[in-house]
Amino acid sequence: MASETLKQKIHDTLKSGSFPDPDYFVDVFDDDDKEHIRILVISRKFDIYEYKRSEREDRVWEDIVQVLSEDELEHISRIVAINPEEIKIYT
DSSP: OOOHHHHHHHHHHHHHTTOOSTTSEEEEEEOTTSSSEEEEEEOTTSOTTTOOHHHHHHHHHHHHTTTSOHHHHTTEEEEEEEOHHHHHHHO
16 A cells, blocks of 8 residues: 555645645545545646647646655556536536
8 A cells, every 4th residue: 555644745746736726636646556545636727728648747746746756656547637518528
């Protein structure tokens, strides 16, 4: 299982960095293998017409690379960054 301390560090970094709004949803959880971490950020900052998926993920990376070591970064397996409107499209 990925370290709870590391998951909390990532969550706190994102919430105090680019995604402080209480309406922004940030979840950091174990990958299927329990050794890696996935990050989900749902934010209206990710305009579906302005940003490509890779650009959204880059915005999340920008915050976490500033505070995590290389060893900690290796535990991240996936970042999903979406706009709430996309959820409506897929449900």
